[in-house]
Amino acid sequence: MSDMSPDCLPVRYFCTAGNGMETFVVDEVKRKVEAQDVIKLQGKVIFSSPANIKSIINLKSAERLFLLLNYDTALKLPSTSTKDVSKVLGARLSTLLSWKVDLKNPHIEVNVNLTDDYCLQGIPLTKFPLANRNYIQTTGLRSTIAWAMASVAQIQAGSFVVDPMCGVGTILIEAAKEHSDVYFLGIDIDDEQLIKANRNVAYAHLEDKIQVIKASSLVLPLHSESVDAVVCDLPFGRKFGTKVDAAINLPLILSEMTRVLRVGGILVLLLSPQLSCQIKRLLTQEKSNSVV
Ligand SMILES: C[S@@+](CC[C@H](N)C(=O)[O-])C[C@H]1O[C@@H](n2cnc3c(N)ncnc32)[C@H](O)[C@@H]1O
Incomplete structure (x- = not known):
């Protein structure tokens, strides 16, 4: 059972998943952290959950976990350099969140997943992948x-x-x-x-x-x-x-x-x-x- 206080508002997350593991992630987030509005993409799962962050970082089927900032399916980027893409995305996040973007001296890392179909932006919530188990000394199978x-x-x-x-x-x-x-x-x-x-x-x-x-x-x-x-x-x-x-x-x-x-x-x-x-x-x- 997930750790939830009655007044918790759902937070929107996304996590990355190994090849073929997406279905397991969808099932686990629904079962353990009362996930809603779940979107399954190749190698990623987006979901909202009211659960305590401790339950979220305890998920076992996901690779990495992010706080979702933006899931954009309509973004059209000019074919341009990475630096220019960073500027465009920075400007969009700034509009969305009223944050001041400083690409030269950033305070936080924003992870961007860009495909032909969508752009996902998020803040990594753990230093190491969730898949790194702190209770296993010698690793074997993933x-x-x-x-x-x-x-x-x-x-x-x-x-x-x-x-x-x-x-x-x-x-x-x-x-x-x-x-x-x-x-x-x-x-x-x-x-x-x-x-x-x-x-x-x-x-x-x-x-x-x-x-x-x-x-x-x-x-x-x-x-x-x-x-x-x-x-x-x-x-x-x-x-x-x-x-x-x-x-x-x-x-x-x-x-x-x-x-x-x-x-x-x-x-x-x-x-x-x-x-x-x-x-x-x-x-x-x-x-x-x-x-x-
Ligand atoms: C792919 S590994 C298993 C890895 C394991 N899942 C892990 O996470 O470490 C296969 C194992 O089968 C063992 N093995 C090979 N032949 C065996 C046999 N005839 N009887 C028992 N174990 C055997 C090997 O020693 C090896 O540890």
Whole structure:
């Protein structure tokens, strides 16, 4: 629930989002900070919210956050130098906000996003991107993507969630920060990754929620139908731990993941387009084999 006092007037913001993350940002701002008048653009989301700034800067799917000064879809700029563009935009902001613009000795940074369709102007509200997590020591998968993967896993209180190739544990940490009363297990074959994962878990103060163990995802040390959600960023196309491209083992890894999932459990995988095709082929084969 967002932190809101009854008399708070909505403030208009915009944030930037990674490729394909815009829908997650829209969903998160509506769910967590009672966003209204939401506009989804490529790589950006504009919204109004009455929530306390602490809730806004706690958004997990966005990259950078700005106070919106102006969203202009009718701006026609002469083809001219950057300096002249700054002058035109400065003059417009000055008219809009009655601010005195001094391009030589600025007091604040105004960020301008200029495309063929619109011009967005805003003041950055944080020094570092929201995507930089202060609770993660060693970064692995981009935190916004890890958070998005956890958010589609439909994690409920009382769930048992497993990342069978957890690396430094980013997905588990993002999920554990969001959900209480959930038990998370990370599995990895590589000792160095496991050391970093354990350090990350301790740094985030999540030792009571996340456990990390050494095992192979080819033979998961878990009972069949014992897991509510499997969330995994597969290492294919890259070489990890065993120094073997794990794509060769894909059918076995998939069958282990589905074996441990309970009926109705959720499997969330981060895949390249090529790998996605390979998995669809495997699943189709599995279906036709079971029909025969
Ligand atoms: C893409 S990385 C995961 C990154 C992770 N999401 C993070 O944020 O750090 C894939 C991981 O799979 C592990 N791995 C590779 N083969 C494995 C296997 N057979 N069993 C378990 N883990 C394996 C690698 O050691 C590596 O840490």
